[in-house]
Amino acid sequence: MGLLARSKDADLLGLWRTYGDTPAFTWLRSPETGGVMVRGRMGGSGASFNVGEMTVTRCSLSLAEGQVGHAYVQGRSKSKAEAAALIDALMQTAATDAVRSAILNPLAALESEARNTRARKAAATKVDFFTLARGED
């Protein structure tokens, strides 16, 4: 669910459309956008305080066979929340493996590639200190 929440709207929806098989479902809670107050810790480790809110869209649905899917995704895309909840529900059905290989694995690969690229660029800006030799050693 974390992977789905963090994914870019276009990445998730693209993979979901390619997967192509939207099962029949009924809404338990139709998509709704709201705010979540993000908290931090004083000094990074102490008591908590409120930093500010972020937008989140959530929904819940159930498949015709009864599996319930929930989604809490970052941002305001209702179609992303719907796809995420359907994927969550499908992961409890016989389609688990198909969904994992068609959607979750590629999504995880995209995320990890994006992270690694930033980490590699950051590593290239790491300072190598050197001391000039002076005096007799």
Next chain:
Amino acid sequence: MYVAVKGGERAIENAHGWLAEERRGDTDVAELTVPQIREQLKLAVNRVMAEGSLYDPDLAALAIKQSRGDLIEAIFLIRAYRTTLPRFGASVPVETGKMACDRRISATFKDAPGGQVLGPTFDYTHRLLDFKLAAEEDVPSAAEAEARTAATPHITSFLQGEDIIQREPVSDDAPGDLTREPLSFPAGRDVRLQSLARGDEGFVLGVAYSTQRGYARNHAFVGELRIGRVAVEMEVPELGFAIDIGEIELTECETVNQFKGSKTEPPQFTRGYGLIFGQSERKAIAMALVDRALRWEELGEDNVGAVAQDEEFVLSHADNIQATGFLEHIKLPHYVDFQSELELVRKLRREATGKMQEAAE
């Protein structure tokens, strides 16, 4: 006093029509798109998210477009939108120690584990206008090196090992929330930090600068400054456990401040803390300096009467939307107020000139 003023509907409508045209500017120039603002004016977007107190880059970019680049107006739009959102809950406090850092520097320890990582910084540029940017051209890709996989521990954790820096009291109590209860004084450090995090960058910078110039000086070193992404987790009632609900970019600054000890505390290093949405290190450093100055009472320091020590002054004036709302309302019609002032001054003047004439005769 406000009075109901009738009339002016057509003037207002036409003014707004002209505003829309002026916003668009010369139609021979291509129109800006919201994604262009989000990607290419990212630091403006970050500021609108931080002071609008809502992390949503697309909305902040839209607000900047709508406000013609007036960032305080854009923050106003975001604050207004924010009030329409139902609150789903609060996150688990973010773990900045697990941040995927784009930038991480320390002014106190050269050889800190994890190293000094500069990231995409303006530092060490010559601040000369780059006329090449006036022409569109492709940007070469940034250099890459082998990525570090080890965690990047907080610098203060090393000082804590030696027990030479103040420890932050840990607590899981729900913090005060300015968006739910009005400010009251004394405010706790939780509310102070929330207020500074969404406060005006210029104001917080000015107050922080005043401490450096000697008004409640607190000798700050930037122990650590880090910018990067952290996961946001929330307990979801439907599931009964916490899940990631997204990932945000944050700037965190921890200052390490000289402290000779006080009536209640032994000599040790003390700390100030700044945490801001997006990449905003000027604001994060300023927040940490002001946070430290406001902790005078807790540390048993003297109140020297400096602005930076005055919680009520700082918190009451840090919010640029409150400030601009009150400031700008004085341009709205005050015809009756002024009419009564006019009558009063005329009357006083008549009486005064009458007395002067009598004295002359």
